[in-house]
Amino acid sequence: MNIRMIMTVDPVTVRPEASLGDAGKLMLEQNLSALPVTDPAGVLLGIITDGDLLRRPELDTAPEVSWWRGFLAPEASASQFIKTRGRHVSEVMTEKLLSIAADSPLVDAVELMASHRIKQLPVVNGTVLIGLLTRRNLLTALVEKLQKVDETNVTDEAVVSMIEAAIAQSHWAPKDAVRVASKAGVVTLSGPVFSDAERQALIVIAENTVGVKSVVDEMIFVDSTSGVAFGSF
Structure with missing residues (x-):
């Protein structure tokens, strides 16, 4: 998926x-959290x-510039004063900003947004x-994907094979211990696991497999130190 597919x-x-x-009035009227400046x-x-x-x-939230900071860093202090008290967009806006091309992969945009802690990314x-x-935009695309009904007919044998393959490719799952069965799309997971995180992750693997309607958890927790089985979760 690329950015062009979901951007505003x-x-x-x-x-x-x-x-x-x-x-500010425009942001309120349009229900926006950001306005690009052009x-x-x-x-x-x-x-x-x-x-x-x-x-x-105006909100009594502007920082005061102390005399010693103004003396030691006058340029930075003046810039802060402009940023917090300016009355025009040019005085308050962020000029050094990240942007991205429309045909870039969506994953690149998400990495930028996450690493720089920004909520919006201009596309140029x-x-x-x-x-x-x-x-x-990202949330809308995600919801559409999550709510999409998959009507693909998949055999139980194929479901089991896909889940087993996903487990085999993981770096954390107890690969040789987990047993997978499927009947009419209802998957049963059984066998020993060594943490609740492993159990939940195995269930997520099954839930994300095409053709799975529901997952039955029959896995047993085994203490990795003592080897003692404590029964089902």
Whole structure:
């Protein structure tokens, strides 16, 4: 899956000269958490988010610049003052931002968003904004996949083979101990496991296998230190 498939096309934008009040009003009216900032040609200049508006004197939340910090780091202090007290988008927006091409794999975008702790990622063609990828886009795509009904007819033998193959490819499962059976799509897992995490992960393997309708857990917990079996979970 690539970014183009799920991104918001032609997102709502704002000009850098717009007032902060107008930008905030637009975000509220459109139920947005971020506004890309562009020039009249659509070139991406920055982005303003609801997080940029948390520290404001109007809310009594703006940080005060101490005299010693102002003396030791005047440029940084001035920049902070502008960021927290500016009245126009250009003064508050983030200019150094990440962006990505529309045909990039979705996994690349998610890695960027996770590693940099950002909630939205502008999508560009060169320097021109063409879309916006947000966590809401990702959630929408995920829900559609989770709710999609799989009507593929799969034999019980094929179900067992797929589950056993997935278990064999894992790096954590007790491969030789778990037994898998399937009847009309109802899978039964049995045999010893050595932690609750292993048990749950094995159930997840079965649940994600095509043709599985439900999973019956008959696995037995065995203490790895003593070898004593404590019965079913």
